[in-house]
Amino acid sequence: MHDVVVVGAGPTGSYAARELARLGYEVLVLEEHPEVGEPVHCTGVVGVEVYRRFDLDRGCVQAHLSGARFVSPSGQSFRVAAEQPTALVVDRRQFDRTLARQAFADGASFLLGTRADGVTITERNALVHATCLGEPVSLSASLVILATGTDDTLIRRLGLSQKASPCMFGGQLFVQNRCLHEVEIHLSPSLAPGGFAWAVPANGHGCRVGLLACRQPRHRLRKFADALEARGAIHRNGAEMTCRTIPAGPRIPSYGDRILVVGDAAGQVKSTTSGGIYYGLLGADAAVRTAHRALRTGDLAAVQLAGYQHRWLERIGSEQRFGRVLRRLHAGLSDRDMEALFWLTRRTGIARLLGRLQFDWHTAGLLKLLCRDLLGLDTSGQREAATPSGN
Numbered sequence: 101m102h103d104v105v106v107v108g109a110g111p112t113g114s115y116a117a118r119e120l121a122r123l124g125y126e127v128l129v130l131e132e133h134p135e136v137g138e139p140v141h142c143t144g145v146v147g148v149e150v151y152r153r154f155d156l157d158r159g160c161v162q163a164h165l166s167g168a169r170f171v172s173p174s175g176q177s178f179r180v181a182a183e184q185p186t187a188l189v190v191d192r193r194q195f196d197r198t199l200a201r202q203a204f205a206d207g208a209s210f211l212l213g214t215r216a217d218g219v220t221i222t223e224r225n226a227l228v229h230a231t232c233l234g235e236p237v238s239l240s241a242s243l244v245i246l247a248t249g250t251d252d253t254l255i256r257r258l259g260l261s262q263k264a265s266p267c268m269f270g271g272q273l274f275v276q277n278r279c280l281h282e283v284e285i286h287l288s289p290s291l292a293p294g295g296f297a298w299a300v301p302a303n304g305h306g307c308r309v310g311l312l313a314c315r316q317p318r319h320r321l322r323k324f325a326d327a328l329e330a331r332g333a334i335h336r337n338g339a340e341m342t343c344r345t346i347p348a349g350p351r352i353p354s355y356g357d358r359i360l361v362v363g364d365a366a367g368q369v370k371s372t373t374s375g376g377i378y379y380g381l382l383g384a385d386a387a388v389r390t391a392h393r394a395l396r397t398g399d400l401a402a403v404q405l406a407g408y409q410h411r412w413l414e415r416i417g418s419e420q421r422f423g424r425v426l427r428r429l430h431a432g433l434s435d436r437d438m439e440a441l442f443w444l445t446r447r448t449g450i451a452r453l454l455g456r457l458q459f460d461w462h463t464a465g466l467l468k469l470l471c472r473d474l475l476g477l478d479t480s481g482q483r484e485a486a487t488p489s490g491n
């Protein structure tokens with residue numbers, strides 16, 4: 101019997117596996133794909149804070165970002181820039197593989213090409229029913245961590261969540277960069293309703309072109325890539341598009357008897373941008389702490405694991421709530437409204453102030469910008485933010 105079976109070898113699953121293996125637990129990771137890190141469906145932009153907060157390999161970093169150009173539907177634009185790099189572009193394939201390799205080196209075992217189909221919870225253990233290379237296998241563990249990304253099949257089968265969770269849709273293409281020198285964020289409600297489109301030049305001649313929208317990402321992304329290509333900015337070179345759902349908020353409960361759910365599977369993503377690497381790692385970290393305490397006492401009942409959800413929501417919940425408000429406001433805008441906002445931003449110098457925002461925590465910065473910089477209110481007494489401190 102294993103102490104912990106982790107389902108899913110994305111960043112959150114491998115991180116949890118690594119940390120629990122380092123604590124001395126016997127950990128087994130199941131990954132349905134034959135290789136970790138495949139297929140890549142992510143741009144890999146993370147705030148610099150993720151590398152300060154977590155022990156991660158810097159070999160995956162491909163670029164440092166200190167600014168981006170925001171573009172309106174008609175092509176008006178402004179640049180938001182910071183004095184120091186605020187974000188990094190990582191090679192997602194390598195990022196996932198390095199974490200998995202570290203977990204393996206620290207003692208975790210991996211079964212690749214193995215899909216978990218169901219989990220039976222008993223008083224004495226959790227039985228994971230899986231298919232490994234076409235053969236059914238049953239694996240016993242004290243605790244199961246579900247890090248299955250946006251695939252909520254197991255979560256529904258366990259009865260943790262019955263209704264469909266709200267979600268967005270994201271798509272991406274790896275293309276050839278012709279002349280893009282900076283990140284472009286296109287805010288065009290008719291192109292990307294409720295979301296945005298992006299072009300991120302990264303590794304040498306490569307560029308990631310993506311789009312987030314509340315519906316039909318595929319043809320919208322094609323249209324966006326066509327426009328970039330017509331401008332001579334990129335060359336598509338037959339690049340294949342990957343599309344998938346992205347959670348639009350917390351999926352709770354994120355625990356049950358002998359079960360913890362982490363990462364996208366628990367909806368641990370930024371509500372503004374849908375970036376999920378950092379918040380997912382924060383969630384996985386909270387799960388490791390709860391798991392460690394519960395495994396030591398041998399009490400893995402849901403009531404003992406409930407603290408996990410409290411912990412991660414305390415950390416990112418208010419930021420997610422604020423992000424959802426911004427998202428709703430954004431979703432109600434037309435192209436014309438967006439043009440007016442761009443005009444205002446360019447005229448008033450708000451873009452300069454936006455450069456001061458923290459990459460991963462928008463609430464405090466935006467409130468400060470609104471109250472102090474735009475309305476001229478004294479915010480000196482205001483707590484330096486809802487920004488959580490180091491731990």
Ligand SMILES: Cc1cc2nc3c(=O)[nH]c(=O)nc-3n(C[C@H](O)[C@H](O)[C@H](O)COP(=O)(O)OP(=O)(O)OC[C@H]3O[C@@H](n4cnc5c(N)ncnc54)[C@H](O)[C@@H]3O)c2cc1C
Pocket residue numbers: 107108109110111112113130131132133137141142143144145146214215216217247248249250251254269270271272310311343344345346362363364365369374375376377378380
């Ligand atoms: C187009 C796009 C661009 C994005 N860009 C960014 C970005 O720039 N920055 C950012 O922070 N986030 C980004 N994201 C979001 C980011 O990719 C996710 O938040 C992140 O991958 C979540 O990590 P995870 O470990 O929770 O899940 P995943 O990375 O999805 O990993 C889940 C793993 O579980 C496996 N699995 C699932 N079910 C089973 C099963 N039953 N049995 C066995 N294995 C299973 C899957 O194969 C997968 O390997 C983007 C998402 C999209 C769609």
